[in-house]
Every structure is written in C-alpha cells, then in structure tokens.
Amino acid sequence: MSASTVLYMDHAATSPLRPQAREAMLATFELGANASSVHSLGRKAKMIVEEARAQVLDLVGGHGAKLVFTSGGTEANNLALHQARVRDNITHLIISYGEHDSIYTAANYVGKPVLKWPLLPSGLADLEALKALLAQVEGKAFVALMLVNNETGIIQPVAESAEIVHAAGGWLHVDAVQAAGKINIDFEALGVDSLTLTAHKIGGPVGVGALVYNSDHTIIPMITGGGQEQGLRAGTENVAGLAAFGAAALEAQLCERLPQQTSTEEALKELGARIIGEDVARVSGITCLAVPDWSSQLQLIHMDMAGICVSSGSACSSGKVKQSRVLNAMGLENLSGGVLRISTGWSSQPTDWERFFEVWSGGYEAFRARQSTKLNIKEQA
Numbered sequence: 001m002s003a004s005t006v007l008y009m010d011h012a013a014t015s016p017l018r019p020q021a022r023e024a025m026l027a028t029f030e031l032g033a034n035a036s037s038v039h040s041l042g043r044k045a046k047m048i049v050e051e052a053r054a055q056v057l058d059l060v061g062g063h064g065a066k067l068v069f070t071s072g073g074t075e076a077n078n079l080a081l082h083q084a085r086v087r088d089n090i091t092h093l094i095i096s097y098g099e100h101d102s103i104y105t106a107a108n109y110v111g112k113p114v115l116k117w118p119l120l121p122s123g124l125a126d127l128e129a130l131k132a133l134l135a136q137v138e139g140k141a142f143v144a145l146m147l148v149n150n151e152t153g154i155i156q157p158v159a160e161s162a163e164i165v166h167a168a169g170g171w172l173h174v175d176a177v178q179a180a181g182k183i184n185i186d187f188e189a190l191g192v193d194s195l196t197l198t199a200h201k202i203g204g205p206v207g208v209g210a211l212v213y214n215s216d217h218t219i220i221p222m223i224t225g226g227g228q229e230q231g232l233r234a235g236t237e238n239v240a241g242l243a244a245f246g247a248a249a250l251e252a253q254l255c256e257r258l259p260q261q262t263s264t265e266e267a268l269k270e271l272g273a274r275i276i277g278e279d280v281a282r283v284s285g286i287t288c289l290a291v292p293d294w295s296s297q298l299q300l301i302h303m304d305m306a307g308i309c310v311s312s313g314s315a316c317s318s319g320k321v322k323q324s325r326v327l328n329a330m331g332l333e334n335l336s337g338g339v340l341r342i343s344t345g346w347s348s349q350p351t352d353w354e355r356f357f358e359v360w361s362g363g364y365e366a367f368r369a370r371q372s373t374k375l376n377i378k379e380q381a
C-alpha cells in the first residue's frame, strides 16, 4: 500500500511534517553552522534559534516566560521533574493517573515519595483529592497535570489546579504536548510553573521540544557540559530542528479547524461504541472509542488492512497494545481492552471521518456476525 493511499488518523502519535517546517529545516541545513560560533554564519544560526524561541513562546502566550529547548517532550518532562529532585524544599511529588509515561514512570526515579492523584469517572482530575493529597505533604509538592490527555483528548482543569497547588506553596508542571495547536494556550492565564511542548505533535520534526517556565524560577540543568541554552541544556543546538519547530509553532497558532467528528461519534454510539470523556470538555482532534467485545488488536489489524492508521487508546511505545492506565483510573477496566484512538491534525480532511466510519462499522458488524454464528453453533452442539 503506498503512502498516498493511506489515511493517516494518528496525529496524536506524530503529526506529519508541515511544508513550512520542512522548508525552514532545509534552508537551515544549507546554512550548516554552529549557533555558538562567533563568525557571521554562527551568528545567523544563533538568530534562527532565537527566532524559534520567540515563535514557540508566542504559541503559548508566554511573553513574560522563559524557554529552554530540549530533545523533545520526554526530556522537557524529565527536566521539570529534575527541579523536584534538586530542590530540598520539595519533599513529595503528586502525579495524576492521566500523565504520559515520561512523567508518570519517570517520577519514580526522582528519589522522593510519589503520591498518585486520582481521576474522576468523567476523566477529569479530582480537585478535592488534590487538596487532600496536598494536606498530607509536610514540605512542598511538585504536582504534574497534563493539559490535554493523549488517550482521551480530555481537557484538564489546569488553572484551577494551579491555584490549589500555589495556595499550598507547591510547583505545578503541565504537559501541554497534546494541547498545542488544538486549543489556545495562555501560559500566564494558566498560572503554572512549567510547561512541556514537543515539535512533532504540531507538524514539526521529532527530537525537538521545549520547557517553558515562569521567569521567577531558576532552572537547574539536567544535562551539563557546554554553555548552550544559557547554560541550562548542554549540547550543540539542533538549529535546523529548532527552525522547523518555530515554523510549525507559527502555523499551529491558528489552531486549525479540524474536521468535526461529532456526527461520526453519534453514529458510532448508535452501533454500541462508547466515546470516552464525552461528558466533559475535549479537544476536537482526539476521539477515544471503546467497545466491550472487539479487541483493540483486532480493530487495529482491520483498520490497517484497509489502509487507515489509527492507534490503540493506550501508550504503545513498545509497539504492543497494552491495557490503558488512564481508562482503568476512570473505572473503565471492562472497556480498556477494546479501545481505539483516532486523532486528526493539520493535514486531515473532512471526508476522513466518513471513510473511517465506513471501514470501522463494516468491520464491527462483520465481527459481531461471526460472534453470533459461533454462539449458535455452540448452542446447537
């Protein structure tokens, strides 16, 4: 199957490179200079890095904030966690069950007690539970809550959480990787201490990300060596990648009108599917559907054979389908084996949902017909 006949509905995993990002990247490859060099080409490279910094800060309304570039969202989340590791006054971490593994699992390596912050059955983080957890902390807490969940698309109450965390003297980190380009992000209005972004979810390249932070804070570096990034992140700058990140951020500011999935979701529900998080605010661009009988694995195979790239709802960094921690935390263990995540982005077309529905519904009906034939044979035997 050629790439042109494939329907890509897995933007939450990686969004294809935008033409503007590709162009910026190629132009910078031509330059071929180190941003730390003092000669004219080096200074030009440095200017490209600084322009990208301004473009990415613009995407999150972070005009009064600071930004350190990283190798992606995972490193930015780890750099945020590092702040908890090195600050003696931070005694505990409070991590929501919805977090990406680059927070959820990495928190266990900070070396301080980790308290797990439950989700409500709606999928929203439980703010009363947050208050109760903070009350258990004798020192200060580092708290992590993502803005948009990567499996369900649910928008979390970050600004409210920031108020609660700050009233207790803590630090609130927000992973905004899946929010960027889908909803407007206003760093100041959210009132958080640090915020993670990655380029490849907004049409930039893989391997480039950023930690935006409140300029009242001093960031302690995790990677040391040369003095790049004002001494906050050593390593020769990935100038071409950063130029592309900046170009993608500029385009993503428009929060493109993604094809509406509402009518398809209604049709899916009529066939017996459940749309996870349908009672709370979600981004358009991520739909998580679940059925009790047709496994994620079989759904993925069926869709893939028809040339449609989707994902299981759970993280599948190992290429395997595994149970969803997020759905389990919502009390949906019974559904978590039959989950499918469909995600759209800048290159998606309105007709994509129609083709998705045709193929998925055909597969599900055929699956159910096979199941009832099996049942009849059993009953007759």
Ligand SMILES: Cc1ncc(COP(=O)(O)O)c(C=O)c1O
Pocket: 012, 013, 071, 072, 073, 074, 075, 077, 100, 102, 146, 149, 150, 175, 177, 178, 198, 199, 200, 207, 208, 209
């Ligand atoms: C919510 C969230 N945070 C962090 C990451 C990690 O970003 P990166 O792939 O750039 O390391 C991802 C990527 O899947 C994500 O979805």
